[in-house]
Amino acid sequence: xxxxxxxxxxxRAVEDPAELKIVPTRHYARWAAGAAVVVLVAxxxxxxxxxxxxxxNVFRDYVFSETIVQAVWVTLQLTAYATVLGFLxxxxxxxxxxxxxxxxxxxxxxxxxxFRSIPMIVQLVFWxxxxxxxxxxxxxxxxxxxxxxxxxxxxxxxxxxxxxGLTLHQAAYAAEIVRGGVLAVDHGQLEAAAALGIPxxxxxxxxxxxxxxxAILPTAGNEIIGLLKGTSVVYVMxxxxxxxxxQVIYGRNGRVVPLLLVATAWYVVLTxxxxxxxxxxxxxxARGADRTPPPTPLQRxxxxxxxxxx
Amino acid sequence: MSAVMVDVHGVHKxxxxxxxxxxxxxxxxxxxxxxxxxxxxxxxxxxxxxxxHLEKVNAGWISIDGELVGYRRSGDKLHELKEKDVLKxxxxxxxxxxxxxLFPHLTVLENLVExxxxxxxxxxxxxxxxxxxxxxxxxxxxxxxxxxxQLSGGQQQRVAIARALALExxxxxxxxxxxxxxxxxxxxxxxxxxxxxxxxxxxxxxxxEIGFAREVADTVVxxxxxxxxxxxxxxxxLDAPQHERTRAFLSKVL
Ligand SMILES: Nc1ncnc2c1ncn2[C@@H]1O[C@H](COP(=O)(O)OP(=O)(O)O)[C@@H](O)[C@H]1O
Ligand SMILES: [Mg+2]
Numbered sequence: 001x002x003x004x005x006x007x008x009x010x011x012r013a014v015e016d017p018a019e020l021k022i023v024p025t026r027h028y029a030r031w032a033a034g035a036a037v038v039v040l041v042a043x044x045x046x047x048x049x050x051x052x053x054x055x056x057n058v059f060r061d062y063v064f065s066e067t068i069v070q071a072v073w074v075t076l077q078l079t080a081y082a083t084v085l086g087f088l089x090x091x092x093x094x095x096x097x098x099x100x101x102x103x104x105x106x107x108x109x110x111x112x113x114x115f116r117s118i119p120m121i122v123q124l125v126f127w128x129x130x131x132x133x134x135x136x137x138x139x140x141x142x143x144x145x146x147x148x149x150x151x152x153x154x155x156x157x158x159x160x161x162x163x164x165g166l167t168l169h170q171a172a173y174a175a176e177i178v179r180g181g182v183l184a185v186d187h188g189q190l191e192a193a194a195a196l197g198i199p200x201x202x203x204x205x206x207x208x209x210x211x212x213x214x215a216i217l218p219t220a221g222n223e224i225i226g227l228l229k230g231t232s233v234v235y236v237m238x239x240x241x242x243x244x245x246x247q248v249i250y251g252r253n254g255r256v257v258p259l260l261l262v263a264t265a266w267y268v269v270l271t272x273x274x275x276x277x278x279x280x281x282x283x284x285x286a287r288g289a290d291r292t293p294p295p296t297p298l299q300r301x302x303x304x305x306x307x308x309x310x
Numbered sequence: 311m312s313a314v315m316v317d318v319h320g321v322h323k324x325x326x327x328x329x330x331x332x333x334x335x336x337x338x339x340x341x342x343x344x345x346x347x348x349x350x351x352x353x354x355x356x357x358x359x360x361x362x363h364l365e366k367v368n369a370g371w372i373s374i375d376g377e378l379v380g381y382r383r384s385g386d387k388l389h390e391l392k393e394k395d396v397l398k399x400x401x402x403x404x405x406x407x408x409x410x411x412l413f414p415h416l417t418v419l420e421n422l423v424e425x426x427x428x429x430x431x432x433x434x435x436x437x438x439x440x441x442x443x444x445x446x447x448x449x450x451x452x453x454x455x456x457x458x459x460q461l462s463g464g465q466q467q468r469v470a471i472a473r474a475l476a477l478e479x480x481x482x483x484x485x486x487x488x489x490x491x492x493x494x495x496x497x498x499x500x501x502x503x504x505x506x507x508x509x510x511x512x513x514x515x516x517x518x519e520i521g522f523a524r525e526v527a528d529t530v531v532x533x534x535x536x537x538x539x540x541x542x543x544x545x546x547x548l549d550a551p552q553h554e555r556t557r558a559f560l561s562k563v564l
Contacts, residue, residue: 186411188407188409188411189411189413191364191407191411192405192407192411192412192413193413194364194397194400195362195364195400195403195405195407196400196401196405196424196425196429196473196474196477197397197398197399197400197401197425197429197430197477198397198424198425198428198429199394199397199428199429200393200394200397202428206424206428207413207424210415211413211414211415285415287415287457288414288415288416288417288457288458288459289414289415289459290459291459291460
């Protein structure tokens with residue numbers, strides 16, 4: 001920089017613009033609000049830990065007790081079955097709804113309409129009482145002779161009735177989620193697949209669904225977490241899932257609050273695990289969506305640490 | 311003279327009340343390059359899409375290498391083929407889209423391997439070898455593991471061409487293959503198509519690149535308003551057009 005160039009008064013003192021120092025804005029109000037919230041949270045945690053009404057000793061006794069762990073397992077099974085079966089059935093219904101056949105799409109529409117209209121609890125009680133309606137389920141020619149028949153309650157069982165109820169309910173919602181995902185896929189993708197002669201089912205499985213997953217997963221994650229907690233309504237059928245067992249125990253010993261905490265803690269832990277799983281599944285289906293995929297939290301933490309130490 | 315590879319005969323196509331193709335006849339001989347020119351909305355894309363049966367025709371017929379597309383003839387009746395059989399026929403007809411339509415969630419190699427494996431039941435390793443050879447041919451041997459969105463537009467279109475070639479089709483259809491590209495990327499795609507022309511690939515190319523038509527085409531076809539207005543060697547159609555509509559169009563694009 002030569003000395004005879006015109007220099008502005010404000011910058012005269014600095015030779016190299018790179019030396020100019022940036023002073024970030026100070027956010028005093030943000031700091032004050034942050035401090036106030038920290039104090040409130042600390043108070044709340046302190047109260048939670050020290051107030052005797054929570055009865056943490058009771059919580060400790062029960063949280064890993066055999067009955068509760070068993071009940072958690074039942075909750076997980078109900079969730080897993082209803083998720084897998086619900087989304088399988090939902091995917092079929094979604095493609096029926098999208099199909100060019102007016103019969104298929106009307107049937108699918110009707111299914112969704114009915115099962116979204118019935119409250120889940122009503123449906124569950126209905127399935128539970130199925131034997132009152134159909135005492136025997138038979139296998140045979142439609143409207144014709146029956147070859148094999150079984151008592152419907154022994155065939156289905158209580159858990160089976162719960163799984164059927166949860167599945168049918170879930171499928172109606174899953175169908176709409178899947179349909180939304182499929183509609184979000186660019187039409188050119190199907191056209192390219194068709195132009196290449198890729199078989200129809202393969203087009204759906206290999207080209208459409210993986211791309212639809214990007215739109216399906218966030219909502220599906222919500223649904224599955226909702227289902228995990230929603231399984232608690234099957235307590236009306238006296239199935240030994242988490243919420244039912246907790247009620248049984250506090251019905252006996254009267255320790256309502258700590259036992260509700262036991263249930264809460266398990267639901268929080270399971271939901272957190274599902275959220276983590278969702279994050280990684282979403283990453284898996286984001287492949288190719290961005291030029292450079294974002295780092296995982298672990299990678300980000302590692303990079304942060306290594307950068308700090310060098 | 312070589313045999314007729316693509317035969318379009320009296321094809322009519324309407325969308326509702328709008329008649330988009332109003333009796334199109336076209337013959338493309340094996341190993342020849344036909345370039346279709348015409349104003350926007352004249353029915354060029356629709357014609358290409360009827361050739362690989364992405365659109366059904368309302369009247370007329372199309373055959374590839376003597377085989378009717380989308381129909382089976384018995385006596386004086388045309389029976390519509392099942393979707394499965396139409397898909398089978400399409401493996402003979404490569405199609406390159408204006409906006410590439412690569413599968414973004416699959417790598418470049420997977421894009422090329424998918425159809426040969428699933429539609430032609432080729433063994434995967436064999437299909438991969440072919441795919442790598444084709445990528446080399448379009449100058450993208452080093453991009454096999456990349457995802458389409460990591461490539462430039464020109465590279466994506468070259469992958470799309472390689473993907474169409476992977477099925478070893480009898481004819482390649484291009485629908486404005488360079489219209490979605492930045493001007494400096496047009497050349498690399500046209501070079502690949504020229505290379506294919508020089509090795510005797512039968513092609514129908516819809517494009518607005520008059521220079522390319524002049525250099526590569528055996529036949530130039532001018533379409534307007536759903537009909538073929540005139541066709542012939544590039545020198546005739548481009549330099550001495552017989553019809554007023556052709557002259558008007560050329561004066562706008564040249
Ligand atoms: N699927 C469709 N439904 C209704 N109209 C269409 C459809 N596809 C094309 N068209 C109409 O057909 C005409 C010809 O379209 P197109 O074949 O794409 O022309 P070009 O490729 O020559 O520009 C246009 O008027 C267009 O709007
Ligand atoms: Mg077009």
